[in-house]
Amino acid sequence: MNSMMKSMTKSMPLVAALASLSLAQPASAQMEFNEQEVTALARVGMPSAFQSLQQRCRSALPGDAYIYAQGNALRTRLQSVSQGAWPQARSAIIRLVTRENAAIAGLLASMPPESLQPFVDEMIAGMVATRVEVGKCGQIDRFLQLVDPLPAQNLAELIGFIAMEAQKNDAGAIATGLAR
Numbered sequence: 317m318n319s320m321m322k323s324m325t326k327s328m329p330l331v332a333a334l335a336s337l338s339l340a341q342p343a344s345a346q347m348e349f350n351e352q353e354v355t356a357l358a359r360v361g362m363p364s365a366f367q368s369l370q371q372r373c374r375s376a377l378p379g380d381a382y383i384y385a386q387g388n389a390l391r392t393r394l395q396s397v398s399q400g401a402w403p404q405a406r407s408a409i410i411r412l413v414t415r416e417n418a419a420i421a422g423l424l425a426s427m428p429p430e431s432l433q434p435f436v437d438e439m440i441a442g443m444v445a446t447r448v449e450v451g452k453c454g455q456i457d458r459f460l461q462l463v464d465p466l467p468a469q470n471l472a473e474l475i476g477f478i479a480m481e482a483q484k485n486d487a488g489a490i491a492t493g494l495a496r
């Protein structure tokens with residue numbers, strides 16, 4: 317299982333983008349989240365990550381690539397599954413930021429959710445735009461095509477499961493392997 321999970325995580329750079337797990341999470345903070353929290357982060361992060369991914373890959377993929385041909389339908393599914401996940405994801409985000417900068421965490425915690433969520437969405441979109449290599453767009457497009465039959469909730473849960481398994485087997489897998 318260890319080598320299988322390492323192989324899966326290294327071959328799926330999309331997981332980092334959609335999971336929004338790369339919220340500058342240091343290796344020492346890896347085990348601070350449980351699978352439900354990672355799934356909530358994925359549910360909240362997937363819509364903005366996907367939209368940013370579409371923009372990032374525009375120069376690398378043809379117009380008939382999955383993320384463009386089926387993009388509107390997928391974006392709608394991702395947005396619908398993000399509903400209701402914000403309270404748990406918000407709590408996890410604030411805990412993560414507290415480890416890095418308590419002053420900013422206090423500011424974020426005091427922000428009303430309707431103000432904080434767009435800020436987090438932009439942060440996730442920016443991370444996808446800077447961390448997803450254009451050369452990986454074809455692999456990501458193929459991955460999305462393969463998981464298309466899954467309901468968006470199952471995709472979020474798959475991301476949570478893979479992230480937790482990777483943490484158990486290799487504490488640095490999320491921070492290094494998935495972001496490549």
